[in-house]
Amino acid sequence: MSAVRVNTLGPLQITAGTTLTVAAGKQRAVLAVLLLYAGRVVPLHRIVDELWEQAPRTAVSLVRQYVFHLRRILEPAKAAGLEIHTLAGGYQLSLPAAAGDADEFHRLVLLGRRQVTEGRPAEARLTADRALALWRGPAFADVPAGPLIAAERERLDEARLGLQELAATADMRSGDVTGAVGRLRALVIEHPLRENLHEALVLALLTAGRRTDAMIAYRRARATLLGELGLEPGAGLRRLERAIRDDDVSRFRLPAQPAACRWPAGCAPSCRYAG
Numbered sequence: 001m002s003a004v005r006v007n008t009l010g011p012l013q014i015t016a017g018t019t020l021t022v023a024a025g026k027q028r029a030v031l032a033v034l035l036l037y038a039g040r041v042v043p044l045h046r047i048v049d050e051l052w053e054q055a056p057r058t059a060v061s062l063v064r065q066y067v068f069h070l071r072r073i074l075e076p077a078k079a080a081g082l083e084i085h086t087l088a089g090g091y092q093l094s095l096p097a098a099a100g101d102a103d104e105f106h107r108l109v110l111l112g113r114r115q116v117t118e119g120r121p122a123e124a125r126l127t128a129d130r131a132l133a134l135w136r137g138p139a140f141a142d143v144p145a146g147p148l149i150a151a152e153r154e155r156l157d158e159a160r161l162g163l164q165e166l167a168a169t170a171d172m173r174s175g176d177v178t179g180a181v182g183r184l185r186a187l188v189i190e191h192p193l194r195e196n197l198h199e200a201l202v203l204a205l206l207t208a209g210r211r212t213d214a215m216i217a218y219r220r221a222r223a224t225l226l227g228e229l230g231l232e233p234g235a236g237l238r239r240l241e242r243a244i245r246d247d248d249v250s251r252f253r254l255p256a257q258p259a260a261c262r263w264p265a266g267c268a269p270s271c272r273y274a275g
Contacts, residue, residue, distance in 0.1 A: 004080040006035065006100035009156070010136025012143055016077035022070065025144045026051055030066045032143045034084065034093035035100075036152055043090040050146035067091060101134045102156065108134075109163055116166060121173035128167035135160060161191065168200060177208040188217075192224050199236045206244060215244050 002017030012028050014020040022028045033050050034042055048059045056062070071084055081096040098104070108131035115124035139156040140149050164187055171180035184201040191197055198221035205214035218233075218241050225231050233241075 002080060004077045004082045004096055004099050006082075006095065006102075007136070008032070008035065009101045009105060009134050009139055011141045014074065014077065014082070016080050016082065018076065020073055020076060022073055024066070024069070025142075026062075027066045027070055027073075028143045029146065029149065030063065031070055031093075032140055032149050033146075034091060035095070036148060038093045038095040041087050041090045041092045046148075047090070050148050051144075102139075105131050105134050105156075105159070109159060112163065112166055112170070116170055116173070121170040124170035125167060125174060125176075125179075128163050128170060131163055132160070132167070161187070161194075165197070165200065168204070172204060172207060177204055180204045181208065188221075193228055195221070195225060195234055195237065198224075198233075199240060202237065202240045202244075206240065211244055211247060214240070218244065 002015075005013075005015045007013040007015075012022065012032060014022070014031075022031055029051055030047055033047055044060055044063060047063050048055050051063070052059060067084060067086075074082055074084070077083075081094060082099075083094045085092045085094065098107075108127050112124045112127040112131065115121070115127060139153045143149055145153060164183060168180040168183040168187075171177070171183065181201065181204045184197060184204055187194075187197045188201055198217065202214050202217045202221065205211075205217055218237060221237060222233050225233055
């Protein structure tokens with residue numbers, strides 16, 4: 001009997017000795033919702049609301065058809081513990097614990113945070129890189145996103161961003177400031193309106209003794225925030241600018257862990273499919 005693997009950090013992928021292909025978008029959406037609530041009954045109306053903004057009169061019948069086809073597709077995984085049950089008012093997906101990449105990601109996030117706070121930055125870097133390597137694209141990349149999937153995708157993306165910040169902190173704490181700068185430059189390009197990322201990049205450059213580059217990064221951050229949001233930099237960036245002008249980094253301490261690295265409240269329970 002082959003173990004079940006559920007991968008959601010990218011296109012939805014189910015394997016049980018072989019890849020179980022769910023080709024239809026609506027069926028993938030139903031499966032994704034059941035995964036989010038694995039072990040709990042999902043009412044029919046919740047599935048309907050996820051699939052359609054304006055549900056057709058045949059919505060309930062269509063959902064039942066989708067579940068029928070999903071059961072046939074997932075039959076090879078039944079012996080390994082993956083099964084859809086019909087219960088009063090809806091459906092429940094049973095799934096072995098720790099069966100998915102999101103579960104592994106969550107475990108590694110917690111481990112990496114602990115390693116940083118315990119003063120083991122080199123180990124935290126390796127842990128973070130292992131976790132980030134699990135991602136094959138946006139979470140649930142090929143699933144039509146209703147409100148539930150969209151919210152879950154956002155939570156996972158926030159956790160991924162937080163781990164990338166933690167990896168940069170671990171780089172700096174282990175002496176690899178160049179690695180931290182590289183990570184943070186990429187993050188600033190991807191998330192130009194995140195002031196905390198600009199702040200982390202300026203601090204990394206200043207810590208590396210690259211005052212000119214730090215000032216350039218500060219000015220770019222200020223121009224972006226003013227141009228896009230109409231806002232001046234916050235207190236953190238302003239303090240860094242003064243430190244650049246004074247050539248004084250001594251007052252700044254690296255954070256034990258980035259604030260954004262904390263797993264969003266309620267995410268772990270909602271990610272039951274991830275163990």
